[in-house]
Amino acid sequence: MTAGLKFVHEHGGIITLGITPSHPETGYGYIQFNPDESIDEPDGPEKIYKVKTFAEKPNLEVAKSFLASGDFLWNSGMFIFRADTMMDEMKVSLADVYESLMKLVPVLRSKDFDKTLEMVYSQIKSISIDYGVMEKSSSVYTIKSDFGWNDVGSWDEIYNISEKDSEGNVKKGRTVTINSKNNLIINDQKIAALIGVEDLLVIDxxxxxxxxxxxxxxxxxxxxxxxxxxxxxxxxxxxxxxxxxxxxxxxxxxxxxxxxxxxxxxxxxxxxxxxxxxxxxxxxxxxxxxxxxxxxxxxxxxxxxxxxxxxxxxxxxxxxxxxxxxxxxxxxx
Structure with a gap:
């Protein structure tokens, strides 16, 4: 994080934190970086790489190929940038959104700001920063990161990060398990009883x-x-x-x-x-x-x-x- 802040302060551009993948995950997007185009930070061990492309959630075979190639990271969706850098990017890639946001400048710190903000925001089209800016910019960089990140975007991930009993069951709520292993049970209302089953997902x-x-x-x-x-x-x-x-x-x-x-x-x-x-x-x-x-x-x-x-x-x-x-x-x- 410190290296990313220092880089954008001195050079501009956009930093996206890429997570070093531990397995071929199909539930995350990926970042492909250029291993031959890196910038060494003199005050630390971090290398900052130029981003080549972004990839959508792959199937298992493609995810395995990403992992084997060594030049793909999980897309954490966490970015570091200066406000002026992002406004310059939006001026090029999202001109209509940029023009709408510029309507707020004359009313900053005035009594009309809240009303103008509500009006402007209601007219801005809904688009993610990934599609609107990141995939179009030529000034995106990434830092390999490894700090226990998890997107928690699927039931598998909820199971992986949750506390388990001695039989590998994750039990949340009124639950009884007999001769049952590796199940995820989330039950807030009724009693859930699992008897002699494995690898079940039970949600009320x-x-x-x-x-x-x-x-x-x-x-x-x-x-x-x-x-x-x-x-x-x-x-x-x-x-x-x-x-x-x-x-x-x-x-x-x-x-x-x-x-x-x-x-x-x-x-x-x-x-x-x-x-x-x-x-x-x-x-x-x-x-x-x-x-x-x-x-x-x-x-x-x-x-x-x-x-x-x-x-x-x-x-x-x-x-x-x-x-x-x-x-x-x-x-x-």
Missing amino acids: TDNGIAVKSLEQSVPVFEKIFGVTASPMEHVADQKVNVRKLHLTNCDLELLEGTAPDSPISKFIEKKGEGIHHCSFGVNDIIDKLYHLDNAGINLIDKTPKTGADDMLIAFLHPKSTAGILMELSQKKN
Whole structure:
């Protein structure tokens, strides 16, 4: 941090702190630096490297290649820069945002500042600094950093950093585990009981969960929640078998693919068993889809189709919902 502050004070430019990767992580963005273009800090061991490019979250094979190359760092999203440097960058890369911000200069320290700020901010387009400035600038540098950073952007990371019992379980809330290992349980309301299971994620919420075998999985969840699952239903359009557990405030839906090209079968092949989607009940699904489409939300289904329990369903694309597959559902009547 000290080296970065000293560099931008003396030379300008933008420093982004890159984390030395410890494993091929697919949940983080990456920074590629140029090992042949570095600046040695005379007062410390740190080297400051010129950034070549930024990479989005990769798949596992690409992440492994990043790690093997030795010139990629995890993108921590932490930056060091002078205010005048960032304003100069925005003047070039985000001219409309720059012009809006400059409207604040005449009213600084005046009684009109708060009102002007609210007006200006409401008109500025939403864009991250990564896309708006960092990926366009030719004056971005990085410092290799290693200070126990974790993005905590996935359930895997929450499990990794949480305190575990002697069997590797992370238990938050009213939880009982018997002959169960390496599970993550977050439960604030009801008692969650896990019996003879491993590598489960149990969160007290309304989720659809993808499983390889309903025959093996349903008894486990029945023991956990103390309820009997509904009879199996086959949804031909989705190529899935479905059984539901009707809980106090939500339904838990267990989904089993019936063909290799089923969305559930593909999901399990790629990611393994786990939470597949979150479902939200609506009163008028057609109206809701119309308004979401007009609001720029990417829809998988622009018109509803029939799902389990003869419900009308439609999915929103994860690209528009922070990587979470979301379903809207409505009773036909």
